[in-house]
Amino acid sequence: MIRRIIKIDEDKCDGCGLCAEACHENAIAIVDGKATLIKDDYCDGLGDCLPACPREAIAFEEREAAPYDDAAVRARQEELRRQAERGDTERRADTAAPRRMPIGGCPGSRMRDILRDRGESAPAGGTAPAASAGSELAQWPVQIKLIPVDAACFDQAHLLIAADCTAFACGDFHRRFMKNRVTLIGCPKLDEGDYAEKLTEILRRNDIKSVMVVRMEVPCCGGMENAVKRALAASGKMIPWRVVVVTVDGRALEEQEV
Known part of the structure; x- marks a missing residue:
């Protein structure tokens, strides 16, 4: 069927993830640093994501697309909820294990361990660090x-x-x-x-x-x-x-x- 659906301009998109947060149907995810419409039938065509985008990278278009499927959206949201619960359980069981960022997350929210050469901040011989700058x-x-x-x-x-x-x-x-x-x-x-x-x-x-x-x-x-x-x-x-x-x-x- 021909219907209204969102279109994402990847050249304008900076991957901030605000559109994904604004989408009540979880139809958008950040994939390889860009906002992506996961499936046509997840998009209801109402465009809650449009005003959330600071780069004006999202617009409406009329094209051939599968009709909006509310049941499929609810099933996806339930699966995302279960994935989150499983992730919480796994983190509690093994807090040292590295975790992948959820597919719908923002790269700017990604947790990273930063490994530093401690020799830079602790001079040889135990010399006290210089006084803090004002x-x-x-x-x-x-x-x-x-x-x-x-x-x-x-x-x-x-x-x-x-x-x-x-x-x-x-x-x-x-x-x-x-x-x-x-x-x-x-x-x-x-x-x-x-x-x-x-x-x-x-x-x-x-x-x-x-x-x-x-x-x-x-x-x-x-x-x-x-x-x-x-x-x-x-x-x-x-x-x-x-x-x-x-x-x-x-x-x-x-x-x-x-």
């Missing part, structure tokens, strides 16, 4: 959602806009990124709404000298970079900006001038 935080609040758009600290400021996980992954975050910058943080996956509108107002109303974006390597963190990009375009200003990607083991990849 904080470089220049203002409070730091949350994008909380700071006023016309805060005095924005006047002629060099702006750091960072995903909040980056400060925990990167050991020298204060010295390397925050020094002499006004810092704003947020989480594009967990915070409600879109940062682009507020960031646009901050850029438009203030004399911002430069912008640095620091994000994690996981796909869902691309929402931060995307919001800044849209805000810069909407502000109508030519402000130099650059992006730094931090890996989950704490390495900061080469800064990219944009």
